[in-house]
Amino acid sequence: MYVGTYDNFPIGQFFDKGIILKGGQAPAHKYIDQLMKYVSEGKVKLDDIITHRLPLSEVEHAYHIFRNxxxxxxxxxxKP
Structure with a gap:
């Protein structure tokens, strides 16, 4: 049984609801300089990656279309 919070996170509710949390890391810092060079040289076009630009007020819709x-x-x- 878990009671209370951990770093202001309601861990008891988290476990009670059977929520699964997965995380991971990508070595972004290792590649950022080369990636920025590719973007500035036009080898990578951000418009090919960024398919949607939405106001912050549409955050629920944004998560929905991304997740699904x-x-x-x-x-x-x-955008704020």
Whole structure:
């Protein structure tokens, strides 16, 4: 049984609801300089990756289409 919070996270509710959390890391810092060079040289076009730009007020819709791969969604940028 888990009671209370851990770092302000309600861990008891997390376990009670049977939520599964998975995480991972990508070595982005290792590649960022080369990737930025590719972008600046036009070898990588961000418009090919960023398929949706939505206002922050549409965050629920953004997560929905990304999670469900609807509307040919690849990457969403939320604008404040």
């Amino acid at each position: 791969k609807e509307e040919d969604c690849v990457k969403v940028v939320l």
